[in-house]
Amino acid sequence: MGDVIAVTGAGGFLGRAVVARARETSFPVRAILRGDPPEAWAADPGIEVIRADLRHELPPLDGAAAVIHAAARMSGDDAAQARDTVTPSAALLQRAAQAGARLVLVSSISVLGTRDLAPFALVDEATPVEPHPERRDAYTRAKLAQERDACEISARYGAQLRIVRPGAIFGPGRLWNAHMGIELGPLVLGPRHAGELPLCWLPHAAQILVLAATRPQAQTIEFIHALDDDRPDRARFLAALGRRGLPLGWRGFDVAARALTPLGPRLPGLLRREVLRARLMPLRYANARAHALGFRAEAGFEAAMADARRARA
Numbered sequence: 001m002g003d004v005i006a007v008t009g010a011g012g013f014l015g016r017a018v019v020a021r022a023r024e025t026s027f028p029v030r031a032i033l034r035g036d037p038p039e040a041w042a043a044d045p046g047i048e049v050i051r052a053d054l055r056h057e058l059p060p061l062d063g064a065a066a067v068i069h070a071a072a073r074m075s076g077d078d079a080a081q082a083r084d085t086v087t088p089s090a091a092l093l094q095r096a097a098q099a100g101a102r103l104v105l106v107s108s109i110s111v112l113g114t115r116d117l118a119p120f121a122l123v124d125e126a127t128p129v130e131p132h133p134e135r136r137d138a139y140t141r142a143k144l145a146q147e148r149d150a151c152e153i154s155a156r157y158g159a160q161l162r163i164v165r166p167g168a169i170f171g172p173g174r175l176w177n178a179h180m181g182i183e184l185g186p187l188v189l190g191p192r193h194a195g196e197l198p199l200c201w202l203p204h205a206a207q208i209l210v211l212a213a214t215r216p217q218a219q220t221i222e223f224i225h226a227l228d229d230d231r232p233d234r235a236r237f238l239a240a241l242g243r244r245g246l247p248l249g250w251r252g253f254d255v256a257a258r259a260l261t262p263l264g265p266r267l268p269g270l271l272r273r274e275v276l277r278a279r280l281m282p283l284r285y286a287n288a289r290a291h292a293l294g295f296r297a298e299a300g301f302e303a304a305m306a307d308a309r310r311a312r313a
Contacts, residue, residue: 003065005213006030006101008054008092011037013174014106014166015070017206019047025210032059032071054088058095066213067096068104072146074139081142090149097159104212105150108143109165109198109225110136114277119250120195124286125165125223135274154221162212166226167285170304171202172311175241179279180234184246188238192247195282196231201304204228204297211293227287230301240305253280 005022009015011033019041022029028046031037034053041047052059054071061067069092073084093103112123113130133141147163154161168177176183179197181190200208208226238245257273287295299307 003214004028004030004048004063005210006032006059006061006064006067006096008032008059008067008069009071009106011035012070013171014169014202014205014209017171017202018068018070018209021203021206021210022213023047025214027210027214030059030061030064054092055084058091061096061099061101064096064099064101066102066104067092068106068209068213069093069096070106070209072106073142076138078138078141081138082145085142086145086149089146090153093150093153094157097153097157101159102213102217103150103154103159103161104209105146105161105163106209107147107163107165108140109167109227110140110278111143111147111165112278113274114281114283115274117277117281117283119193119282120284122284122286123198123225125225125289130274130278132274135272136278137275140278151221158220160217161221162217162224163221164209164212164224164226166205166208167198167200167228169200169202169205171308174202175305175308180237181245181280186244188234188243188245190234190245190247191250191253191280191282192234193250193282194233196233196284197237198283198285199228199231199237199301200226201228201299202308203299204295204304207298208290208293208295211290211295215293222289224289224293225285225287226290227285228301228304229287229297230304231285232301236301240302241309250280250282 005027007018010019010031019029030048032050037049050059111129112127205226257276
């Protein structure tokens, strides 16, 4: 077996998939989680389970070749994000850097600033991050803070760092995403256009993260977007889910949000232009860096969605 990969948030939706992928590729895993591990792990000598609440304690990281930091809060206000994600993340990554491990931070494609992009622009790792985080949601601000802290820690200790930004990860029990629009009972109210949804099937996200932890690194800090090759538009996504949409023109959404801009952060979610454009504007996406790392797609969109729906059932 190869070098040990430590995985935080190992009991979560993404963390479990990362642990499984690492074991499939014969890497021993130090699985760090708060709750009880899956029973199947007990029969695998290649998985070392460490129970730790990162808000109050740091797990042992000595001997780990890489740390995939997937633990994070998915919702909550700025105070909750600071307490449960940002502050523990900085402490954990510093401990990992001091231990000589490669750092792999699970960030999010939501950190990108898309307000000033033209419709159908290509989004890749060179796209700037959001310049006005105060106009976005607390989750995005937390991810931006994590990236900032990770880069500072990498520079301070000379630690190799890969920041992986998954798109909207879908898999068993998690099929919906904020890029689709608003649910009105059985209908979905969303824009009508042929822009791509920045999706990442759960097994693909796990594959890219394990590659990020184990493949040679040319630069001290690298950014990688974790996205599927087959990225559907909204109509195709709804068809795969068996849902009906009530499509509206994209420009109407954008004009309304622009008119409300003077009200700024007081507006809820999709009424803020920065949020609206990040979620609903038609864009195209690139995942060339993931492929350069060694990523190979294992299923197209319809097959991946069918697998996720079967597993959920």
